[in-house]
Structure formats: C-alpha cells, structure tokens
Amino acid sequence: MTGYFKQQASPENLDDRPFAIRHYSADRLKDALYRMHLIRRFEESAEDCYMRGLIHGTMHLSIGQEASAMGACMSLTPDDQITSTHRGHGHCIAKGADVARMFAEFFGRQTGYCKGRGGSMHIADVAGGNLGANGIVAGGIPIAVGAAMANKRLHPGRVVVSFFGDGANNEGAFHESLNMASVWKLPVIFVCENNGYGMSTSTARSTAVEHIATRAGGYNMPAGIVDGNNFSDVTEAMQPALRRARTGGGPSLLECKTYRWRGHSKSDRNLYRTKEEIQQWQRKDPIARFESSLLEYGIATQHQIQQTADRVEGDIERAIDYAKESPQPSVKDLLKYVYTEQQTP
Amino acid sequence: MTGYFKQQASPENLDDRPFAIRHYSADRLKDALYRMHLIRRFEESAEDCYMRGLIHGTMHLSIGQEASAMGACMSLTPDDQITSTHRGHGHCIAKGADVARMFAEFFGRQTGYCKGRGGSMHIADVAGGNLGANGIVAGGIPIAVGAAMANKRLHPGRVVVSFFGDGANNEGAFHESLNMASVWKLPVIFVCENNGYGMSTSTARSTAVEHIATRAGGYNMPAGIVDGNNFSDVTEAMQPALRRARTGGGPSLLECKTYRWRGHSKSDRNLYRTKEEIQQWQRKDPIARFESSLLEYGIATQHQIQQTADRVEGDIERAIDYAKESPQPSVKDLLKYVYTEQQTP
Amino acid sequence: MNDVSEISYAEAIKDAMAIALQADERVFLMGEDIGVYGGAFQVTGDLVHRFGEDRVIDMPISELAGAGVAVGAAVNGLRPILEFQFSDFAALAMEQIANQAAKMRYMLGGEVSVPVVMRFPSGSGTGAAAQHSQSLEAWFGHVPGLKVVQPSTPYDAKGLLLAALEDPDPVMIFEHKLLYKVKGEVPEGHYTVPIGKAAVVLEGRDLTIVASSIMVPRALDAAGELARQGVSAEVIDLRTIRPLDRETIVKSVCKTHRLLCVYEGVKTLGIGAEVSASVVESEAFDFLDAPIVRLGGAESPIPYNPELEKAAVPQKENIIDAALALASGVR
Amino acid sequence: MNDVSEISYAEAIKDAMAIALQADERVFLMGEDIGVYGGAFQVTGDLVHRFGEDRVIDMPISELAGAGVAVGAAVNGLRPILEFQFSDFAALAMEQIANQAAKMRYMLGGEVSVPVVMRFPSGSGTGAAAQHSQSLEAWFGHVPGLKVVQPSTPYDAKGLLLAALEDPDPVMIFEHKLLYKVKGEVPEGHYTVPIGKAAVVLEGRDLTIVASSIMVPRALDAAGELARQGVSAEVIDLRTIRPLDRETIVKSVCKTHRLLCVYEGVKTLGIGAEVSASVVESEAFDFLDAPIVRLGGAESPIPYNPELEKAAVPQKENIIDAALALASGVR
Numbered sequence A, B: 001m002t003g004y005f006k007q008q009a010s011p012e013n014l015d016d017r018p019f020a021i022r023h024y025s026a027d028r029l030k031d032a033l034y035r036m037h038l039i040r041r042f043e044e045s046a047e048d049c050y051m052r053g054l055i056h057g058t059m060h061l062s063i064g065q066e067a068s069a070m071g072a073c074m075s076l077t078p079d080d081q082i083t084s085t086h087r088g089h090g091h092c093i094a095k096g097a098d099v100a101r102m103f104a105e106f107f108g109r110q111t112g113y114c115k116g117r118g119g120s121m122h123i124a125d126v127a128g129g130n131l132g133a134n135g136i137v138a139g140g141i142p143i144a145v146g147a148a149m150a151n152k153r154l155h156p157g158r159v160v161v162s163f164f165g166d167g168a169n170n171e172g173a174f175h176e177s178l179n180m181a182s183v184w185k186l187p188v189i190f191v192c193e194n195n196g197y198g199m200s201t202s203t204a205r206s207t208a209v210e211h212i213a214t215r216a217g218g219y220n221m222p223a224g225i226v227d228g229n230n231f232s233d234v235t236e237a238m239q240p241a242l243r244r245a246r247t248g249g250g251p252s253l254l255e256c257k258t259y260r261w262r263g264h265s266k267s268d269r270n271l272y273r274t275k276e277e278i279q280q281w282q283r284k285d286p287i288a289r290f291e292s293s294l295l296e297y298g299i300a301t302q303h304q305i306q307q308t309a310d311r312v313e314g315d316i317e318r319a320i321d322y323a324k325e326s327p328q329p330s331v332k333d334l335l336k337y338v339y340t341e342q343q344t345p
Numbered sequence C, D: 001m002n003d004v005s006e007i008s009y010a011e012a013i014k015d016a017m018a019i020a021l022q023a024d025e026r027v028f029l030m031g032e033d034i035g036v037y038g039g040a041f042q043v044t045g046d047l048v049h050r051f052g053e054d055r056v057i058d059m060p061i062s063e064l065a066g067a068g069v070a071v072g073a074a075v076n077g078l079r080p081i082l083e084f085q086f087s088d089f090a091a092l093a094m095e096q097i098a099n100q101a102a103k104m105r106y107m108l109g110g111e112v113s114v115p116v117v118m119r120f121p122s123g124s125g126t127g128a129a130a131q132h133s134q135s136l137e138a139w140f141g142h143v144p145g146l147k148v149v150q151p152s153t154p155y156d157a158k159g160l161l162l163a164a165l166e167d168p169d170p171v172m173i174f175e176h177k178l179l180y181k182v183k184g185e186v187p188e189g190h191y192t193v194p195i196g197k198a199a200v201v202l203e204g205r206d207l208t209i210v211a212s213s214i215m216v217p218r219a220l221d222a223a224g225e226l227a228r229q230g231v232s233a234e235v236i237d238l239r240t241i242r243p244l245d246r247e248t249i250v251k252s253v254c255k256t257h258r259l260l261c262v263y264e265g266v267k268t269l270g271i272g273a274e275v276s277a278s279v280v281e282s283e284a285f286d287f288l289d290a291p292i293v294r295l296g297g298a299e300s301p302i303p304y305n306p307e308l309e310k311a312a313v314p315q316k317e318n319i320i321d322a323a324l325a326l327a328s329g330v331r
C-alpha cells in the first residue's frame, strides 16, 4: 500500500526533484519552512512557559511531527477546514493561526482563540478554518464528516481534513465516521499521524494491523502511507485525496508515519520506549530534512534559513509578550458562551 | 474471499458429499433438522400468538435464517457460549433451549427464561450457554469478547460465538471489539448474519463495502463468506474458526449471506424491498434445502422428515400450553433482580 | 389566525419538520430508517417522498458518528434534525452530545454555535423492555449547553420543534412513544412554543402537580377525579427540562402550598428531584404545608411483563392516591 | 488490629487493588496505559511489574468495548476492575454501563450477576478544561442496577474498593483527581467500608452540610472556620451516591434543622438535588427551619482559565458564606 498516492515517474515527467519542490513556488516553500519552525519554537516555548508555571493544565507537544501537519495543510485554501486533536498546536499553526492568539489562549486570556475558556486541548481558529483541537480521542472525526456534509451542500469544492492519531483509530467513532463518509462520498480527508504510540501503548499492542491504512479497505476508501517526516511526500500524497474530495469522489485516508520526540504529555516519564528509539527518530528531523532539500534544490540559502529561524524567534517573543499583557477574562463572565446570547428585541 | 473456509477437494478426500453429511452422525443431522423446524414453527406460532394479542411488545422473526443459526451452533458443546441479537429466537433454540420456557418468557411468565422480565428481545438461556439476545444493535459483541477473555483464563477450549447482523457492523462496538479480540487472540467467533438489510436500510446504502467479511482485513482476522442458507456450508466454515479459537489462535469472522422472510419487526410494512426479492429467497428455503440433502444422501426418509415436523408440532403446542398455564410474576417482586439479594448472615 | 386541525402528536411533529424543510434549505433530517420506512414510529412518514433523499437521510446504525455528523453539519451552517430510533440509544452518543455539542461553543469562546436538534422517542408502555423504554431526560438536563424539552401535546410538540429550529443552541426533544397517536388541536403553519417556559394547564387551589410528558395527561385525568372528590389540583406541564422554569412552579406552590412531582424517569435523580430541590430553595419554602412528594419511575429497569411494566411507572391511580394523601395532610 | 500507615488516596487505591490481585486470581485490571505507564494518575503504578501483563492489562483506546469486555468477563466469572482514564470518557461507554451492566441481571431474571468494578478519575482543578474535568456521578446515580460510590479519604478509597470487589453487582467508583495526592491513615491489609452508608464526619448542632468527594475536606475546612465564628456544622460524607443513605441524612437534619448540600457536579440535577428532595420528602421536613441550600457546580462547562475554573465549583469560601447565611436565617 505504501506509495499508493505517489506519482509514478513517467516519460513526460523527467523532473526528478521532490514533488513539493516542483509543485510550489519558492515563496510558498519558504513560508512552509517558516511555519514548521514556528510550530517547533511555539511548542518549545510553550513547554518552557509551562515549566516556569506560566501555563497551567497539561499540553501535548508535536515536536518531531511538523512535516505531517504542514504537509497536509500545504495545499489547503483558507476556506478549507480541519479538525484537530489533543496534539493540535502544529495543525493550528499549519492552517495559518496567529501564535500570539494561541499563546494568549494558553495563558488563559480573553484575547486567546477561545477567550481563555479552551486552552491547549481546545485550541481552534474557526475563522482560519480550524474547527478545533479535541480533548476526546477521535472526537473530531465525526465532526469533520458533518462539516464536510455541510460543505458539500453549501460550499462545493471545500475540503475538510481530519487529523487523528494511531490510538484514535481503535475508537468506534473512527469506524463509524469513515464508513459514513464513504457511503455518502463526502469531501473529507482522514489524516492519521501514526507516531507509533497512543500514550504509552504501541500500535503493536493496541492495533490488530500494522498499518492504519489497511483499515481503509473496510471502508472502500483509497489510502496511502507516507513518510510523515518528509514534507514533500506528505504534500504529494495529499494531491489525489484533495482532487478526489474536491470533485465529488469522496473521502481518502492518509497515514503519515512519524514520531513525537517529547513524552505524551507533561506527566510522561517515557518508560515505554528507549532513548535509542527517540534518538533514531530525531535523526529524521522533518525540519532539518526539509531544509536540506531547500538547500539542495537551491530554493533557499543557509543564510535565508537562518533568517527564517531568527524571524520565528522574534515572532514567538512578541507573541508571548502579547499573551502576557492580554487581559484575563472576568469571573463574572463565567456563564458567557454556554448559550448563545439571544438578541432582546 | 468466498470459500475461504471451504475445504478443498483433495485426492485423499474423494467423498464429495457435503461436509455436514460426512461429518455428523445421522442422529445429529436429524436433530439439527428437528431444531430447524422447531425454530421455524416456534416463530410462526409466536407470530400467531402475537397477532391474537397473547404476546405484547414486538418481536423480530428469523424465519428464513434457520441454517445460519443452526449451522453455527452445530459444533458447539453445551459449555460453549453465544451472544445473540434482537433477532435471537433461532440462536437460542439452536443452542439447545427449551421452547416451553421460551414461550413462557414471551407470555411474560415467571417460568420463562428471564422470569418474564426480558421478553423476546432479551431471551437467554444462561445455563445452556446463551448469554442473551440484546436490544442494542451490536451490544452483545463486546460482551462476547469479555466472555471469551474469561473463558481463555478459566475454561481453556471454550468458545464464544457472537451473532450479529449486517447493520450491526457499522456500530463502533463492532470495530472496537474485533480489534480487541484480535490483539488479545481471544477464543471468539464473530458470526455476521447478513440478511441484506438493517431494518429498511440495505447494506448498499449503509455499508461502504459489499461484504462484511472484507472488514476482517482491518483486524488481521481470517474471514469467510458462506451461503447462510446452506446448513452444511455454515457448519463447514465454522470448523477452522472453531479450531483456531480452541487452540489459542484467536478470533475469526464468518459472514453468512441469508435473508429474513418476514418484515424487520411486527410494524414493518416492507416498503423497501420487492415481493419478487422475497420470493426469490423463499425458493432458497434453508430447511427445504437441508431436507433435500438428507434425502439425497439417504440420511432420512420422507416419512422421517414428516415425523420430525409432526413432533415439532406437538412440542410447540405443549410449549404454548405450558406457557399459558404458567404463573405471572408478582407485582410485588418488581424490584427483585435489580440487585443481587445479599444473604443476611 | 391559522386554521386549526385535530392531528396526532406524531403528525404534529412531522408537520413541523415539513414546514421547516419547506422554509429553510439548510434544514435536513437524519436518522435510522426515517426515509422510505417512515421512521420506527412513523413520525417522518412520507417526508422523504416530498423532500427527497438528500433532505431526509437514512443513516447507518452508527449513533455516535450520527450525532457527531449532526454537530459538524450544524457548526458549518446546516440545521440538522437527528432522530434517534429510541432514546435508549442515546447512551451510545453521549460523548458527542455532552462533550461536543453541549460544550463546543463554550470551549471555543463563543466562536461557533451548534444549532442541532435531536429527537428522542422515549418512555415505557409498549412492552419493549429494559433497553427500549427508558426516560433519560435527566441525564441531558444535567448538561449545561443543552436545552431539553419534553412536549406533552401535539400543539407543543410542533411549537417546541419549530422553536428548537430557531434556537442557536443544541435542543434535545424527548417525545413519548405512547403520545404519538394522541390527537389534539394544532394550528396550521408556523408558530412556536417558547423553550424554557412551563405551562399551567389546569388552575387549582389545593395542591400543585408538576408533571411532564405523558404524565401531564395522566395528571389531568387524575385532577378530574380529584375534583370529583373535592380536591382542586393545579397542573403544571414542565415542557422544558433545561432551562427549568422555576418561576412558574414557585408561583404555583406559593398559591397551593403543596407540591406533587410526577415523572416517568427513575425517581432517584430524576427531574422531580430538581423540581423539588428548586422549590425548597426558593421563597416557596415558607409556604409549604406538607412535604413535597415525588412520584417517579421505579428503581428498576423497565420489565417486559405488562403488569410489572405498568407498576414501574406512575399511573393515574398512583397520582390520585398520592394527591389525596398529600392534600389531606393537615398540619 | 492492622497496622496503620499514612499513605495517599492514590496509594490506598493501589493497595486495595494489590490486595485483591494477590488474594483472588479472578481479579484483573484493565484500562488505558495502566501498565508500564502506571496510569494517567499513577494509581496502578508498578502493579504490572508485580502481577504481570495478564492481570494488569493495557487496552486499546476503546472505552465502549472496554466496558463491554469487562461486563462479559464479569458475567463469566472474572472480577474486572476497569479504569477509565478520565470520567469524561464514560460518555463513550454509557451504553455498556447503563444498558448492559446495570440491566443484564434484571433482564435475565436474575440468571447472571455482573460483578464489575469501574473507576472514574473525576473533577476539576487541574486546568484540563471542559472535556477532562467533569463530575458525572449523577448520571450513574440515576441508573438502577448500578451502585455508585465517591470516596473522599484514602481510608474510604481503599475500603470502598475492597467492598466493591465483594459486591456481586456493578460498582462505579468516582475518584477525585485532586485527592490522589492527599494523605491519610490507612490500615494495612484487607478491610471494607460498607457501600450504601454515609458517614457523619463531624458532629454539629446548627446545620448539616452534606458533601461528597473533594467537597468533604472543603466542608471540613469550612466547618473549622465556621466554628471559629460560632456556628456548629455537622458534616456528612455521602460516600455512596446510589443507594443513597437517606437515613443518616434525615437523622442529622432532624437534629440541626438546616441543610446545605455541597457537590462539585453541575448544580441542576446533581446529587444535591436528590439529597434535598429526599429530605423534603421525609419526616425531616417538619424540622426544617430554613430552605435547603444547594451549592453545586456552575451551569457551565469547566473553563480552562484558572480563575474561571475555580469559580465554576464550590470553594471553601463559598461553603462558609452559604453556611453563615443559612445558619443566620432566623425564622
């Protein structure tokens, strides 16, 4: 099944550069690199703020998974939508969110994307097409299907990408949703970020099949498996799925093999995996690999890459300042947003 | 996938009679015929009692599906167990239940299998290995897996057969259960009676794949498809699944293609299928086909078959009389059985 | 004023859905066997023939995803009406209902609304036993973010459904299976019954009976008998479980000084518990001349046997007995 | 008498499970990440190393099937203890819990029992927001066939779990996440705390505070302050939600004449509603000198912002204020 979505080298297609290099403009590629750096630094900084007691609760970092988030969102339009997971910062940034408002949310401020009510686990950017992270594993999948149903009717051509993890694929919601989306040929793409573990439980111990993509067969759905740490491969694999979705062909499933460098959440002691395993995956750093590729094909210079990193640094700093200076919600507004305020005529 | 479970004709195996004829003694085959008649007449009589207002509630008849129930139970021992569905009379009788106590249950009597508390939709025979019909579509599947888990530990060799319909296979419970059973290699056999419809909704309209058995691939589970109206084929297909289960190999899925002659329940007006379709399936009557086979291979004579039918007639009559004469539960026992009565020391 | 006709509770619900389907392209129905079958209780009836399979959608037997799909569709601008075949199956969808539909607006700081309507055929009395007879409205009443209604008449069934469709938030409608065939006067065309308002359906002096769903006609029947026995009962139809109309209840109890709560759901932690506790917490406390009595469902699953089944939920006679005992209490 | 040591609530639960695993081969644990991870709240800790992967089973993220598997295993003779990672995820399993586990014995006329124990880490205060902070015990308390307990101390946490394992019926244990690290005296070895019995944890004269779970230590704290202000509060720890120990509550209210119910779950239809309604229905009605006051969770999901989160559930100060207002009420 691997490579199902990968374009065959054809006689007409003698350009053997990676798909993304061929397909996107240099500016867009550089912007993708910027966003991948932004994800990484956003999470590192959030982690730091958490350690220093500035952020409460818990958080799930996606460091090491930047290519699947960015790659899956790369060909989405602002009108396309995503549903995300508890590990959702990367998706949110990849879909175009403003890190200042994200930090504001983590700091529980009124200026946050959820006005301080949601926090990391519910980070969203509805205007930007992110219908929200979700605290319930697989909770966003049926919502994505419903969103796609509405889009099919109200906004033909719009696509919903539903992110979820390997652990989520054992939830009943996954099964019911994929079946429904397939029967109704809805414009939704299921993107599984298979990082090998649902919390401490490896896919081998939780999941009867090696590849999540195998399950697509049960839903009569095309599926692909890609190296989720390879930005270009992810963008490439998304193309047939997007085409299918935009033209009424129905849903697809894409499995991105990747890895999270950090523990599951802030309370993880990493007892279920080895240092070697982690290090091995760190050598496959999706950002470093993307940078090499940009250098190799002359899209960016080392200097430009450094500039990108510096720009990210500044943006993160400003974002944290914005968050810190933002007002707290008022306790008297505790009940606000439970129900829609109805206009009194 | 069809025939996956069907034994190949091999040089050593020159006996080309159907599996059941080869495999079971004449007495056991005749007993199977008796039970299939009993199922049919039990349901026809229950229907009649219902029409005459003697039974309240609703009921789901499995007339036309007798071969899958009886075939799946044929090689079970009394210690093996089943979980059943809303359409569970056939399973119950096939597993060896006493129709008098079943009628008593339908009549709501204290002598019924559930002491009048359960009725048709919860018919059970725990001592006989039937853990119960279930009012919740797919509700019995996880229970079967749990029962198998206990058996694996406490009673190695025992098998649980979990019956469910084609409609049930779109429930999350199906997916979660099959995955768990497979990961843990539990001695359970999932028997899908695919009668083409979940209530009024055809599998084509509800299910993304044509064959439920296809889904087994998502659970790394062997699967087979058989003609569910052919008693011998069902018994044959059960063998590798039983062997696998009894020897620690894990679960299997068996899809029996069959058809219900009656409407979904007593309130069905049959608007979603044609008379022709029904008639076409009636020509594949599993009982008539089994009888032909018994005649063809000299297992039973026409006279013996008639005797069987007559015996069933008498048994049903006596069973109904028993039910009618049985005592009603006492209203003051309304709260009995909610909790286990604890011995007061 | 619209013409009025005598139609059943089921017909009234269908009428409301037809009006909404006609008036608003965004409205659609979703559920199991609601198309050509017409719904397990024939509520959607022939709507699929009038509005097509795109607006009246048979779904696979997947209650959890069904609810989630309705949520996603609502967030994105459609107006789904999701039918559960039996309210008992809501137990499969509580995640999407209570964790997603109810909380999404709040968790996202008001950035979305989830205008979904879900319909739940509820209650016992059909011989369908423990897994097809529950009254689970109290679960939903406990969840902020949801609105929960329980119509007892064809008029309210239609008006509350049309109100639910105008409501920007998730509205759960608990219908009673035994009411589907009950007829009543229903105006043609569009009208609404406000969500959050109880109705005093019978004025009285000696005690207040707060009832909901099928217990309203039973309470009214009982009130007739009570009147013959010289007891004047005021009957309040709750209509909405969440938000509860405490004002109307409290006002009545301040007048009658006695309260009987009648509901079909299990007594413990059923809606009568909230009604009672709300009254005792209010200024009506000072007016109470007798303990508040709750007549709720038995502390058991619903049994199959018809006599047991009857005994498991309040019947007219139980209401009469409880009311007489309560009204006769001299303090 | 057994030796007593000072251990945490989480350790006490683990101790109970270890004793049960040791004593009874049929006992096993099942849940998400309860093995080498030790459980999301480190309650199972190192048990997998002591008892092996066959007795401490990591399961896939499949709450519905997990509950059903526990039911099936229990029916067939094992004694499963199923850990939900957060009580909020019970919403995914309500079908197997409420429709199967709770009703199976009844529906089958007593032919089976379902001795399953389920543990639910509950409550807010950890900044985990709306889908990881709920207190849903009222849903379960509404379901006949279930028993529901809510320990507030390490002693009770251990004793109630060991009692649950001796109980032939399904027992749901609601643990509070903020209590896991709270220490208390716990005897070594086996002992039980009876299911269905509340405890008067502080005797008092002027009012009764009925609390449960984390509200018990808060109520006790508040009572200390109240005593300094001259108000003598009796504090009752409910311990069991179903069956509710009405007797103990009623007796106390007959003595103090005033009742304050404190609970973290949403106020409407939360357990305080049942406590209040039960008292008003009882002989204690005649002794009440003031309206019964309920202090429950806000009518909102649990917000993420820490100040809002605190405001969403009763805090010590709220209890003091409510108690003072109630006790000062002269009638």
Ligand SMILES: Cc1ncc(C[n+]2csc(CCOP(=O)(O)OP(=O)(O)O)c2C)c(N)n1
Binding pocket: A060, A086, A087, A135, A136, A137, A138, A164, A165, A166, A167, A168, A169, A195, A197, A198, A199, A264, D032, D061, D063, D085, D089, D092
């Ligand atoms: C329904 C539900 N069950 C359990 C959890 C607790 N939990 C949160 S994330 C997680 C692991 C999810 O694994 P996966 O889907 O692979 O995503 P990953 O964390 O690897 O990104 C678990 C068990 C939850 N939030 N929701």
Ligand SMILES: Cc1ncc(C[n+]2csc(CCOP(=O)(O)OP(=O)(O)O)c2C)c(N)n1
Binding pocket: B060, B086, B087, B135, B136, B137, B138, B164, B165, B166, B167, B168, B169, B195, B197, B198, B199, B264, C032, C061, C063, C085, C089, C092
């Ligand atoms: C969870 C749930 N959803 C819906 C129903 C209503 N219902 C009862 S049987 C049935 C159809 C089941 O179809 P299938 O599994 O194919 O079994 P069949 O009736 O064909 O034997 C439906 C929708 C139910 N009982 N439980």
Ligand SMILES: [Mg+2]
Binding pocket: A165, A166, A167, A193, A194, A195, A196, A197, A198, A199
């Ligand atoms: Mg994962």
Ligand SMILES: [Mg+2]
Binding pocket: B165, B166, B167, B193, B194, B195, B196, B197, B198, B199
């Ligand atoms: Mg079927």
